Amino acid sequence: MARRRTVDEHAARIAALVGPALARNETEFVPLSTAIGRVTSEPVVTVGPLPPFRNAQMDGYAAHYADLRRTPVVLPVDGVVAAAPTSPAVLEVGHLLKVMTGAPVPEGADCVVPVEQTVEEDGGVRILRPVDAGAFVREAGSDALPGTVVVPPATRLAPRHLAAAAAAGVAEVAVRRRPRVAVIATGAEVVPPGTPLTLGQVHDVNGITLAALAEEAGAEVVSVELTPDEPAAFEQTLQRAVAAADLVLTAGGVSKGDFEVVRQVLEPLGADVTEIAMQPGGPQGSASVRGTPVVCFPGNPVSAQVSFTVFLRPLLRAAVGLPPVAAVAMPLAEGVHSPRGKRQWLRGVVEDGSVHPVGGPGSHLVVAMAAADALIDVPADADFVGAGSVVSVLPL
Amino acid sequence: MARRRTVDEHAARIAALVGPALARNETEFVPLSTAIGRVTSEPVVTVGPLPPFRNAQMDGYAAHYADLRRTPVVLPVDGVVAAAPTSPAVLEVGHLLKVMTGAPVPEGADCVVPVEQTVEEDGGVRILRPVDAGAFVREAGSDALPGTVVVPPATRLAPRHLAAAAAAGVAEVAVRRRPRVAVIATGAEVVPPGTPLTLGQVHDVNGITLAALAEEAGAEVVSVELTPDEPAAFEQTLQRAVAAADLVLTAGGVSKGDFEVVRQVLEPLGADVTEIAMQPGGPQGSASVRGTPVVCFPGNPVSAQVSFTVFLRPLLRAAVGLPPVAAVAMPLAEGVHSPRGKRQWLRGVVEDGSVHPVGGPGSHLVVAMAAADALIDVPADADFVGAGSVVSVLPL
Numbered sequence: 001m002a003r004r005r006t007v008d009e010h011a012a013r014i015a016a017l018v019g020p021a022l023a024r025n026e027t028e029f030v031p032l033s034t035a036i037g038r039v040t041s042e043p044v045v046t047v048g049p050l051p052p053f054r055n056a057q058m059d060g061y062a063a064h065y066a067d068l069r070r071t072p073v074v075l076p077v078d079g080v081v082a083a084a085p086t087s088p089a090v091l092e093v094g095h096l097l098k099v100m101t102g103a104p105v106p107e108g109a110d111c112v113v114p115v116e117q118t119v120e121e122d123g124g125v126r127i128l129r130p131v132d133a134g135a136f137v138r139e140a141g142s143d144a145l146p147g148t149v150v151v152p153p154a155t156r157l158a159p160r161h162l163a164a165a166a167a168a169g170v171a172e173v174a175v176r177r178r179p180r181v182a183v184i185a186t187g188a189e190v191v192p193p194g195t196p197l198t199l200g201q202v203h204d205v206n207g208i209t210l211a212a213l214a215e216e217a218g219a220e221v222v223s224v225e226l227t228p229d230e231p232a233a234f235e236q237t238l239q240r241a242v243a244a245a246d247l248v249l250t251a252g253g254v255s256k257g258d259f260e261v262v263r264q265v266l267e268p269l270g271a272d273v274t275e276i277a278m279q280p281g282g283p284q285g286s287a288s289v290r291g292t293p294v295v296c297f298p299g300n301p302v303s304a305q306v307s308f309t310v311f312l313r314p315l316l317r318a319a320v321g322l323p324p325v326a327a328v329a330m331p332l333a334e335g336v337h338s339p340r341g342k343r344q345w346l347r348g349v350v351e352d353g354s355v356h357p358v359g360g361p362g363s364h365l366v367v368a369m370a371a372a373d374a375l376i377d378v379p380a381d382a383d384f385v386g387a388g389s390v391v392s393v394l395p396l
Numbered sequence: 397m398a399r400r401r402t403v404d405e406h407a408a409r410i411a412a413l414v415g416p417a418l419a420r421n422e423t424e425f426v427p428l429s430t431a432i433g434r435v436t437s438e439p440v441v442t443v444g445p446l447p448p449f450r451n452a453q454m455d456g457y458a459a460h461y462a463d464l465r466r467t468p469v470v471l472p473v474d475g476v477v478a479a480a481p482t483s484p485a486v487l488e489v490g491h492l493l494k495v496m497t498g499a500p501v502p503e504g505a506d507c508v509v510p511v512e513q514t515v516e517e518d519g520g521v522r523i524l525r526p527v528d529a530g531a532f533v534r535e536a537g538s539d540a541l542p543g544t545v546v547v548p549p550a551t552r553l554a555p556r557h558l559a560a561a562a563a564a565g566v567a568e569v570a571v572r573r574r575p576r577v578a579v580i581a582t583g584a585e586v587v588p589p590g591t592p593l594t595l596g597q598v599h600d601v602n603g604i605t606l607a608a609l610a611e612e613a614g615a616e617v618v619s620v621e622l623t624p625d626e627p628a629a630f631e632q633t634l635q636r637a638v639a640a641a642d643l644v645l646t647a648g649g650v651s652k653g654d655f656e657v658v659r660q661v662l663e664p665l666g667a668d669v670t671e672i673a674m675q676p677g678g679p680q681g682s683a684s685v686r687g688t689p690v691v692c693f694p695g696n697p698v699s700a701q702v703s704f705t706v707f708l709r710p711l712l713r714a715a716v717g718l719p720p721v722a723a724v725a726m727p728l729a730e731g732v733h734s735p736r737g738k739r740q741w742l743r744g745v746v747e748d749g750s751v752h753p754v755g756g757p758g759s760h761l762v763v764a765m766a767a768a769d770a771l772i773d774v775p776a777d778a779d780f781v782g783a784g785s786v787v788s789v790l791p792l
Contacts, residue, residue, distance in 0.1 A: 046763075050763060082596070083596055085595060101651060102696075143760055143764065151766060160765050166604045167763065168599075169591075169593070169599050189498060193567040194566065199484060200499060202563070205559045208558050208559070212555035213555045255497060256455045257497060299498070364451075364453070367446060369556050
């Protein structure tokens with residue numbers, strides 16, 4: 001038997017196919033109200049200063065500092081500065097103007113006396129205690145001058161970034177467009193979730209799960225379809241998918257059976273379909289159909305999840321600017337056997353700084369995988385790894 | 397001056413008002429395709445076994461183990477078991493039936509010989525090497541027996557949980573309904589993002605930001621509205637909001653100015669509006685309007701963000717089953733001053749295990765806050781905390 005491709009070799013091949021297609025991803029502009037969690041492709045920059053004008057930090061009285069040298073002092077109040085006045089107010093020497101928090105400080109005024117330090121009286125307001133020069137006045141530009149980067153590029157937008165963008169007067173931000181992913185699950189025996197089963201049928205797991213994995217990794221899922229093992233049906237679905245998406249994922253139909261629909265349709269189009277030295281997830285394929293990369297995973301639901309996590313998650317996350325999910329080294333809580341010659345991704349639970357295998361190696365153990373939170377990376381050359389050995393663990 | 401309410405006292409009051417309203421949150425059923433990130437309110441349980449039937453783990457030949465005692469051996473092949481056959485196949489002694497991965501293993505067969513260990517010949521298939529009894533047969537129920545909990549309640553649904561639910565035949569899952577939140581930003585000087593500013597105007601920051609914070613904490617935001625400082629306009633908006641939402645948030649209009657619309661409308665309805673011993677975020681309010689809690693934050697965008705984070709984030713996250721964001725103790729990278737008598741939440745950046753203050757205490761420093769990733773909790777009784785002192789830090 002020919003030497004099987006290694007996981008790293010296949011990962012490099014998938015990266016070479018998918019990476020450039022996702023890197024073409026242009027910028028799109030989205031309103032702030034839908035921008036949370038998106039990643040900026042350009043900086044958000046102030047046009048004017050922030051705050052845009054000199055304003056009061058407290059409810060109180062705008063004053064000339066020089067008028068407060070001797071307190072208590074009673075000064076006449078010439079009125080109230082409106083929050084958004086039609087013309088700038090001017091403060092006369094020896095007078096006060098009432099201001100509310102955020103209102104423009106009148107021309108001439110160089111401090112604000114908080115209302116708590118005053119008493120209303122006949123003929124004006126008594127200032128009980130002086131304030132410092134400049135007190136409670138927020139200067140225009142004291143938060144940001146014009147041309148300041150308030151959100152750098154490659155920032156995953158949190159509420160506080162939206163706040164800064166909104167303050168800067170921006171209504172839309174430039175973010176990386178999310179890769180459009182289409183998912184095609186195959187299999188004559190596969191029926192939609194919730195459908196009653198007849199003999200030999202199983203519920204579709206891959207469609208829902210690969211779509212959720214792709215979304216979690218930052219993609220926009222444009223379609224999830226289920227096709228039987230009929231080449232014409234699969235091909236029709238595939239053509240629709242490659243036209244609509246930046247990346248197509250298929251599940252099933254790539255192994256050695258007689259009804260391998262993905263293989264049958266894609267091999268004549270130049271697909272690479274091969275057996276990887278990996279468990280679960282041996283049979284893998286890829287193709288470029290009308291310029292769109294198509295990545296083909298095996299149909300076992302655990303194999304499909306592991307394949308996505310190992311081969312595609314890093315590429316999608318990188319494309320949308322999410323940090324990679326780093327593998328962590330930690331001791332194995334109990335010894336595991338592994339087929340020599342295949343790199344095994346066992347499901348595990350991380351607890352108290354070590355990783356506990358759950359559910360055995362079978363690629364049909366979907367329920368056991370739900371209980372896991374990590375993949376244990378067992379090297380291809382190991383047939384046993386003992387308890388306490390340090391292994392590489394990939395968080396799910 | 398009367399003793400100001402402490403942060404903890406106000407937090408307890410808000411929890412008493414909001415907690416029961418959010419705890420009323422019933423279950424809703426959502427399809428698996430939109431369930432990612434939601435939190436289960438009931439367990440997902442298998443009805444039948446998983447896998448639902450005994451099936452082949454490999455493409456190959458279903459066989460009687462007893463027929464393989466002497467290999468190599470050539471046995472006749474009676475046909476192919478379809479993936480979803482109309483009636484169960486039965487394997488005769490001394491014969492083989494071809495099976496594809498996942499197909500039902502015929503009655504009588506007790507092992508599957510992988511196609512790689514066979515050669516087609518005239519009159520049948522040559523089995524080159526024996527397999528173990530039971531080899532490559534996945535028993536019905538080997539992943540989960542009927543009645544198994546495949547996703548426990550209070551699980552935040554990740555793709556692998558959706559996989560297990562889909563495999564169990566479930567099309568919809570019971571999740572906690574997200575609290576419906578309405579946001580009302582107020583202020584005569586506040587205009588929507590993107591609108592050109594005239595003197596004294598500022599762009600709305602609070603509407604967009606409180607909505608994003610509420611969504612991030614698991615809520616569904618049903619409306620975001622902006623009202624001027626006119627009691628009638630605010631009251632109309634408020635009445636719509638309390639009818640549509642489980643919780644209403646307002647920003648602005650609760651301090652000591654002359655045009656405090658939230659205060660003017662809500663105090664006659666029995667609102668609690670007071671000054672908290674906290675900076676930023678001193679003026680705070682709350683009310684119950686027609687049975688719906690209304691929580692009122694000050695209008696400064698930094699104050700509003702800090703207020704949400706301190707008073708509401710824990711309550712919303714708890715209501716949807718998200719874990720609390722825990723405060724972390726770490727050394728302060730540089731000394732900070734603080735007004736004695738007020739608990740201060742300074743913005744900071746966590747780096748190399750210590751927290752660096754950014755941008756000063758001003759509640760208008762929206763851009764500086766965008767650069768922060770944590771709040772530094774400076775106790776009310778401190779007027780200075782030196783570099784290296786261990787402080788409590790609340791991640792944003």
